[in-house]
Amino acid sequence: MPYAQLLSDEQLELIRNNSNIVSYNKKDSVFRQSTRTSHIMLLASGLVKIFKEGRNERVVLLRMASPGEYIGMLSVMGDQIHQYSATAVETSEICFIDINAFRNVLMENGKFSLKLMSIISQDGLFIFNRLINQTHKQLPGRIADVLLYFADNIYGKSQFDFPLTRRELAELAGTTKESFIRTLTEFKHDKIIDLDGSHVRIISMDIVKTLSELG
Amino acid sequence: MPYAQLLSDEQLELIRNNSNIVSYNKKDSVFRQSTRTSHIMLLASGLVKIFKEGRNERVVLLRMASPGEYIGMLSVMGDQIHQYSATAVETSEICFIDINAFRNVLMENGKFSLKLMSIISQDGLFIFNRLINQTHKQLPGRIADVLLYFADNIYGKSQFDFPLTRRELAELAGTTKESFIRTLTEFKHDKIIDLDGSHVRIISMDIVKTLSELG
DNA sequence: TTTAAGCGATGATTTATATCATCGATTTTA
């Protein structure tokens, strides 16, 4: 439980007694857009993709959720209808917390409540920035953003395996599979990255950052 | 004060004693991106535009704030640095509430706290949707969205005056001034709207909605 | 009050990126 230090023993106990852990395999859906929210969900382990499904199969990948992060919180606190979908990208465990128990704790614990507000706000601001970048950067900048996203936010290192297919990566970058592949291949030819299947190594972090900044 | 019924007399009094109203003229800046947040801001009257300034003069207009709405809340609750700027579009009055007084009320009033979380969440979801539409709809759909935004969300009627210049409207639609003007002119020629300077009347709400939905 | 800047509008041109097509390899499903 994150920020457990803000909770009293009784509150922690209450939440524990009203939680249960559910396991998901790769590609399992966790919840679908437009369904009613039922629980607070906390990713305990694994990796989950959060995405919006539009008409004509358009998908916008909003973010990846890592362990310790709440998922679907904006929808739960907002209008109680999931505004996006979530699917496990790796074997994952999610802690489902009864919403009433959670609300009761929020009601009586101002500090925790404020902390959660801060999390919700930062969550919102983070996705704003991603979407604004998508709208106003052109391809190389957006692909650089995806590389930095995994390197900095998800894995914390410049060498990693993409946990997503090219199509999904394109959805994260706000482009098409073909354009994503092309641009990534250019990066490889320009020796900005090493690329072998899903394995990537950022050779020149400086160039990637510059590409991201220039847009 | 919105949701005053959730506050006790003392809490209301505390907030009143720690608030002051500031007036703004058209085009006056309320706060600038990257500055520290200092107060909770509540729009009492007028109209304010909330926007993100990027490098090379790129501006993304996120939303318009109407009376009764908090402005800058995500930044205040998030990382205490304004993530976007706000400028009065009409003569406006803004109630500045001391952040500590406000937090104290939040700390001791769970219901108000939950309500605010809900507001913050919906605020975030609303802007998400706008930005996602911008990324994935093409021009006519985006222009239709702008028309619907003013007709439904801001003015609540199908006839109104644009409170913004064409350039600003374009920033709201995620396009350029020229493209915005062109598309709006097409709408006029196609008799979907009546247009005279900044005065608009949506002739066929159905078509506008269809354009918005088809993207 | 003259100058300068920004406005709405429209035409011509360029360009970034989507779309379409294909293909062998891999994965999923029937």
Place this chain on the structure above:
DNA sequence: TAAAATCGATGATATAAATCATCGCTTAAA
């Protein structure tokens, strides 16, 4: 295990929308 779907990859083509240019008109600044 056979058939079908999806994957990564690359080339050719189409197109939506940005950019550039110009032009009166209004608004703001010197």
